[in-house]
Amino acid sequence: MPYRMIYDYTKIVLEKVSIDPTLFRKELRKANKNLLPYEIEQLRIWLEHFTEGRPELKQHLSIVN
Secondary structure, eight states: OOOOHHHHHHHHHHHHHTTOHHHHHHHHHHHHHHSOHHHHHHHHHHHHHHTTTOHHHHTTGGGGO
């Protein structure tokens, strides 16, 4: 699998906007459009861990499922 920096950038952006669930949802939608299928799967796994204990964010994970 080729390495793409957009995946890392997406994680950084999601971490930064995680204080606002609306922005988080918006960035998840962008990620869903811009990432390759295997990157979306990696992001989904990362998000499962990142959103533990954050129900206001976890509710938006259906965007990448």
